[in-house]
Each structure stands twice: as C-alpha cells, then as structure tokens.
Amino acid sequence: MSELNPLPLEALHAELGGKMVPFAGYSMPVQYPMGVMAEHLHCRSEAGLFDVSHMGQVIVRGADAASALERLIPADVAGLGAGRQRYGVLMQPDGGVADDLMFANRSDHFYLVVNGACKYQDVEILKAGLSGCEVTLLDDRALLALQGPKAEAVLADLLPAVAQMRFMDSQMFDWMGAELWISRSGYTGEDGFEISVPEDRAEELARALLAHPAVAPIGLGARDSLRLEAGMPLYGQDLTPEISPVVAGLGWSIAKARRAGGPRAGGFPGAEPFLQELMDGPANIRMGLRPEGRAPMRAGVELYHSVDATAPIGRITSGGFGPSVGAPIAMGIVPAELAPGTTIYGEVRGKRLPVTLATLPFHTPRYKR
Amino acid sequence: MKFTEEHEWLDADGDVITVGITEHAATQLGDVVFVELPEVGTTVAKGDEIVVIESVKAASDILAPLDGEIVEVNEALVDNPAAVNDDAVGSWFFKMTSPAAAEMDEMMDEAAYQAFIG
Numbered sequence: 001m002s003e004l005n006p007l008p009l010e011a012l013h014a015e016l017g018g019k020m021v022p023f024a025g026y027s028m029p030v031q032y033p034m035g036v037m038a039e040h041l042h043c044r045s046e047a048g049l050f051d052v053s054h055m056g057q058v059i060v061r062g063a064d065a066a067s068a069l070e071r072l073i074p075a076d077v078a079g080l081g082a083g084r085q086r087y088g089v090l091m092q093p094d095g096g097v098a099d100d101l102m103f104a105n106r107s108d109h110f111y112l113v114v115n116g117a118c119k120y121q122d123v124e125i126l127k128a129g130l131s132g133c134e135v136t137l138l139d140d141r142a143l144l145a146l147q148g149p150k151a152e153a154v155l156a157d158l159l160p161a162v163a164q165m166r167f168m169d170s171q172m173f174d175w176m177g178a179e180l181w182i183s184r185s186g187y188t189g190e191d192g193f194e195i196s197v198p199e200d201r202a203e204e205l206a207r208a209l210l211a212h213p214a215v216a217p218i219g220l221g222a223r224d225s226l227r228l229e230a231g232m233p234l235y236g237q238d239l240t241p242e243i244s245p246v247v248a249g250l251g252w253s254i255a256k257a258r259r260a261g262g263p264r265a266g267g268f269p270g271a272e273p274f275l276q277e278l279m280d281g282p283a284n285i286r287m288g289l290r291p292e293g294r295a296p297m298r299a300g301v302e303l304y305h306s307v308d309a310t311a312p313i314g315r316i317t318s319g320g321f322g323p324s325v326g327a328p329i330a331m332g333i334v335p336a337e338l339a340p341g342t343t344i345y346g347e348v349r350g351k352r353l354p355v356t357l358a359t360l361p362f363h364t365p366r367y368k369r
Numbered sequence: 370m371k372f373t374e375e376h377e378w379l380d381a382d383g384d385v386i387t388v389g390i391t392e393h394a395a396t397q398l399g400d401v402v403f404v405e406l407p408e409v410g411t412t413v414a415k416g417d418e419i420v421v422i423e424s425v426k427a428a429s430d431i432l433a434p435l436d437g438e439i440v441e442v443n444e445a446l447v448d449n450p451a452a453v454n455d456d457a458v459g460s461w462f463f464k465m466t467s468p469a470a471a472e473m474d475e476m477m478d479e480a481a482y483q484a485f486i487g
Contacts, residue, residue, distance in 0.1 A: 030426075031399065035399060035400055035454075036399050036400055036425040036426060037399075037400035037425055038400075221399070221425060221426055225425060294402065294403045294447075294450070295403050295405065295421075295423065296402065296403060296423050296428075298428070320425060321400075321402040321403075321423075321425050323425070328402070328403070349421065
C-alpha cells in the first residue's frame with residue numbers, strides 16, 4: 001500500500017481509540033472502542049460525530065455556473081435557490097455515472113461535496129466539461145458530520161442560528177472567527193448537519209462538539225450500516241458507471257425541467273438512453289432485501305428465482321446487519337417487475353437462502369423539513 | 370486451557386475438548402451477529418472451516434483445531450450471537466473428541482498466547 005495521507009483529525013482519532021484503516025487513500029477510523037453496533041444505535045438515539053474529511057469539497061465559480069453544471073449533472077441546478085442544496089449525479093463523457101454529489105447554490109458560486117475516492121477524477125471531469133468556469137478542489141478544509149435526533153440541540157449550543165435551518169439548507173456561519181459552511185443534511189437517515197471547517201480549527205470544533213454528553217465519535221463501519229438502513233446508495237457499489245441512475249433508483253433526482261418535454265431537457269452525456277429509460281421504466285431496479293434468518297447477505301451475493309434456478313436474476317450491491325432493524329438487510333438490483341414481498345433466493349456459501357424483497361428505506365428518515 | 374494461532378481456545382475434560390474463540394479474536398471481529406455451527410456427528414479434519422461467524426464488519430470462519438468428531442454444539446449462540454462479545458471464554462462453539470488430542474501439548478498456554486498477540 002502506498003503512503004496514506006493524514007487528515008486533520010488524525011491525532012484526535014488516536015486519542016479517542018479509533019481503529020484506523022486505509023480508505024479512499026486516507027487513514028480513517030472504522031470504529032471506536034464503543035463498537036459498530038453501539039455507535040450505530042447511539043447515532044439513532046443521541047448524536048454522532050463523523051470525520052468525513054476525505055470527501056472532496058469543490059468550488060465552481062463562473063458567470064453562468066448553473067447552466068454549465070447542468071451539462072454534467074442531470075438535475076435542476078438553475079432552479080436551485082440561494083442557500084439551498086440538492087443531490088445529483090455527475091456524468092462522465094461516455095454517459096456513465098462518475099459519482100454522486102451534493103451541490104449548493106451560494107449566490108455567486110456553487111459548492112460541491114463529492115466522494116473521496118472519486119474527487120480527483122471528478123475535478124478533471126468538471127474542469128473539462130465546464131468551460132468558462134473556475135473549478136477548485138479545496139485542500140485546506142476538513143468536513144465533519146453531526147447526525148442524530150440531538151444534533152440540532154448540540155450544534156445550537158455553539159451556533160443558535162442553526163436551529164432555524166431546514167433540511168438541505170446550506171449557509172455560512174462565523175464560529176469564533178472560523179468560517180463554517182453548514183448544511184442540514186447527512187448520510188444516516190437522521191436529522192443533522194454537515195460542517196465544513198478550516199483545517200486548522202477542525203480539532204477545536206470536533207472537541208467542542210464531543211464535549212456535549214449526547215455526542216459520541218462514530219466510525220466508517222456504523223456510517224455504512226446507517227446509510228444502508230436509510231436506503232442510501234454507496235457510489236462504487238450501488239451506483240457505478242455500469243449502473244444507470246434509473247436502475248439505481250435515483251430517477252427522482254432528475255427534475256421535470258430536465259426530462260423529455262421539459263424546458264431544459266437532456267443536454268448531458270448519456271441523456272438519450274437515460275431519459276428513455278426514465279420514461280419506459282427500467283428493466284431492473286435497486287430494491288431492499290430482507291434475508292430470512294440471521295445470516296447477512298453482503299455485496300456480491302447472486303440472487304435467483306428459486307433454489308434450483310441456474311441463472312441469477314440479480315445481485316446484492318450492499319448488505320450487512322441493520323442494528324436498528326435488528327436483522328440482516330441488503331440492497332440489490334433485481335428485475336423491476338418483482339413486487340415487494342416476493343421471496344427470491346441469495347446464494348451464500350453455496351446454499352440458496354430465502355430473501356424477501358422490501359421497499360426502501362428500512363429506517364424512515366427524520367429530517368426537519 | 371490451550372490456544373491456537375487462529376485465536377481459538379481449547380479446554381480438555383477427559384476425552385472431550387471444548388472449543389471457542391479468544392477475547393482478542395472477538396474484539397477484532399466486532400459485534401457478532403450470526404453463527405452457523407457444524408452438525409453433531411460430523412467428522413472433521415484439522416484446518417476444515419467448520420463454523421461461520423459473521424460480525425457487523427465481515428464473515429470469518431473457525432477452523433477445526435484437530436482431527437476428530439463433533440460431539441456437541443452450543444445452539445444458544447445461534448439465538449444469541451452477541452454472547453461471544455460479552456464473554457468469549459464462556460461462549461463455547463463446539464465440543465469434539467480427537468485421536469490427535471496429544472497435539473494440544475504443543476499448543477500455546479495462556480502466557481505464550483498473550484505474548485503471541487502482543
């Protein structure tokens with residue numbers, strides 16, 4: 001393994017007993033002494049602090065940045081109000097999905113948050129596709145997420161004004177001389193905030209949040225089980241260049257204005273097959289899966305119609321144990337005509353085990369809209 | 370009690386050897402959520418993967434520490450896999466008899482195992 005880049009909170013993770021693993025080119029905490037299960041449940045009942053500083057924070061500046069971004073993102077960028085954020089996918093030139101991302105309208109520019117493992121490639125795609133715009137990958141800011149039902153109370157202790165924010169608001173705040181970029185969003189299915197902080201103030205902010213009795217540090221392990229219960233896709237597993245956004249169940253992110261017949265229909269790589277699939281309905285789609293019994297079914301498990309069928313009909317793209325569900329859960333790509341409640345079979349260690357199709361999410365989100 | 374490099378503990382009582390995983394192994398695995406045990410009466414060879422353990426993080430196996438036969442399994446673990454994390458040494462997986470029980474003499478004792486895991 002090549003050398004891993006240190007992140008601003010490395011020393012704090014060590015002090016907190018974080019078990020560090022290589023992730024997206026960085027050394028990241030997979031869990032703390034509390035353990036994945038307890039961290040997950042703590043985030044659902046109290047508040048959890050995540051270090052997601054590996055993620056890419058990108059500024060896009062230009063006279064008509066919104067229209068430019070619509071050439072690469074099949075979402076309604078131009079219609080997004082100032083101080084608001086949206087979810088979208090970034091298309092690569094061949095029409096496959098390069099990444100999924102959040103983009104925020106900050107009046108005179110856009111602020112994007114992209115996946116850590118894709119950020120350098122994303123920036124190349126943005127630079128090549130956004131002529132007339134200045135694209136900057138920031139390297140001097142950390143990113144924290146504070147998630148859970150007590151997140152608002154905790155953050156409002158430091159910054160009372162955040163209590164006024166609604167889901168997907170994105171604003172700047174001054175915290176003792178540090179400029180914080182805060183959005184009310186997250187990757188857990190809980191209410192919460194994502195907080196961009198100058199790297200030289202990141203540890204101070206993290207310690208101030210951890211000082212609250214409701215807050216525990218949460219590692220990547222629980223981050224994955226939380227997002228799995230929330231039915232959220234993980235780029236690289238549930239969404240890849242080979243899986244269309246429609247198959248990945250992300251058709252909702254393509255606003256009417258960008259669909260066939262809309263005022264700004266298409267105009268991005270792969271628009272034709274993409275919009276056609278959206279109209280016709282996809283042959284396969286990402287769905288929830290509930291394995292019967294206790295055996296988890298993880299990514300890569302092949303799915304079959306019956307115990308003796310020869311050809312698989314689908315594949316699990318993410319799976320594991322859902323601590324809040326109290327049972328194994330998974331997501332996979334299956335024929336779209338199969339209804340929730342249908343029993344199919346996943347092959348685990350050579351055995352076909354029954355698994356029931358379910359609607360996503362497994363855990364109903366608790367956002368403050 | 371003896372220990373293997375695969376982080377199993379073995380406890381012999383007469384002809385019957387009880388097998389579990391060490392506290393160190395349970396900590397490394399993380400929260401155990403699923404256990405699949407062999408059938409009583411199964412003949413096993415040393416190194417066979419005979420128990421499946423899945424934690425919140427990953428799947429792993431327990432290997433047969435000796436040639437022999439499974440004589441009893443701890444069904445309670447199937448219903449309560451988390452017991453492995455609560456008390457690894459008290460949570461046995463299976464009991465076996467072995468014609469090669471003498472190999473246990475060569476295995477690590479507690480002090481040697483503690484040195485092994487550092």
